Amino acid sequence: MALPSKSGLPISRQTLIQLIVYGLVCLAIFIFPFILDNDFLLNRYARYLVLAMVAMALSLSWGYAGILNLGQAMAFGLGSYCMAMALKLRTVPVHTGAGGLPDFMVWNNVESLPWFWVPFYNMPFAIIAGIGVPVAVSFLLGWFMFKGRITGVYVAIITLAALVVANLLIIDAQSVTGGFNGITDLAQLELFGFTFDAYSKSTYFLVAGCLTVSLFVALMVTKSKAGLVLQAVRDHEDRVRFFGYDVASFKVLAFCVSAGIAGLAGMLYTVVLEFASPTFLDVSLSLSIVIWVAVGGRQSLLGAALGAILVAGTQSSLQENEFFLDTWMLIMGALFVLVVLFLPNGLASLVDIIGRALKRGRGPAQRSTSSPAQTSEPAEANVSKQGAE
């Protein structure tokens, strides 16, 4: 029922529904600015969309491949610093005279531009680095972990430790990274003749476009045979290995694709917030990402993305409300506990639960028309696994 060849379509019915839902959500994101004509709020929503991208990337590695990456913010932060370096260099002639240095380097008595800053004069290089550096770092880390058969909670600990190391290194190298202050006072991103002002529709559309593309790229990965093998690895790693798959390389793939999307999101975060700071590589941000994904549904890309928008949105509106100033952390914690207790597959699984309830409500007459009663129920369960909305 949920499979090809019977319907004659090249894709299954379930995949088709999933594609339509994903498409509609992306369309809604694009239409949004025409309803809300407020540049300040658009900037805020662009920020949520960026967070949705990181969450979606984590759902790819955690929900599909079973790799709980507590250091997701590392890829995110590295991407954001790459973009910040490029945008900082564009301000150099304005702030400190042609051929000069970024302002914070002058304050730190740096005399010449460090070698690794030089290529960031070139914007295409910076964009490639913003994705390539996180991917390369994740590749190395993933290679050592997964070739060494490290799994489960140990992966979580190692990724968390790697994040802390990256964070400390950036803070420590103050003369070339801006240390605690990060990199501020950036130029606006210019691409293909467009200038992306953080408080404008153009930036919002840039973020929305990147989110749409990466959502569909991730969806394609999960729908490929490699995606199926990854889900099998999540269920029973040894069994997959004894079918002749080199499990480590599949896990490295998922880890790297996830890091690439997180890196892209990091670059956009810099564009939207107009600075980069070590807080982007913070443990608390990294753990927040895990909470968003858990609340939204880790086995659904779209669920994770919407979870991020929902939770991050609630988080900041609670923070702004004087009444909740001291208690918003508690409220977020309670929400997390409730979801984990009652909806272990996140809010995305509500869709399947409601769908199944409706089916049951329609009674046995309905059921007898679809093939054996046994197969109609499981097809639903199948959806819950795939996490189609």
Place this chain on the structure above:
Amino acid sequence: MSGHLQITDLTVDFGGFTAVKDLGLTINKGELRCLIGPNGAGKTTTLDLICGKTKPTRGSIKYDGKELASLEEYKIARAGVGRKFQIPSVFKQLTVYENLEVANCKNTGVFANLFRPGHSSHRDGLEKLAEFVGLADQLDLPAAYLSHGQTQWLEIALLLARDSELILLDEPTAGMTAQETHKTAEICNRLKGKHTIVVVEHDMGFVREICDVISVMHQGQLLAEGTADEISADPQVREVYLGSMGIGDA
């Protein structure tokens, strides 16, 4: 004489405890061989050694003229060795069909699989396999919903989907009802000839139903080898394993 699977002087030592000692086995192409023996005799360890889960201390395992002892697990699997584990191991969150789809893969490389759809065009072939083990009606059911016996059969079907020529079955009837055991014996008998099969089993009725030649292991060594009748008549075997009951009644 050299068989399809040729094990010579196989020894594995776990920090002082020798689980398998100087084991030699010759199994011909298309043969179904049963490995029996008391608990701790090294039967499962022998299967672990063949499929690469455990590395031997010394000795050689030649399959189809190829030395397996030094290969990594996934390379041994690619050489055509399929293993069914004692604890049924399938992908519980995937459907029966998806389980078969994962196992059915000639090209196991990462990038080859990244650009290939998750649901391929060999549905017919996989459906036949599911039919073979009696799971045709459960194709779209997540494997978690299968009964214990069905899970065992699914795992056997997975090995067939993988196109493994040498199949290692570790206690395939553990926890099965008499009917299910009988059906498993039927599956084994139909595979005989096309696949070389090694079965580790305690259920003597089952062993009698499927086996030509039985190898008895005791304390990591080969104790006796022969047909069911020969084995049950062997006084040594009776003493260490079968007790006074004999094959067929155990």
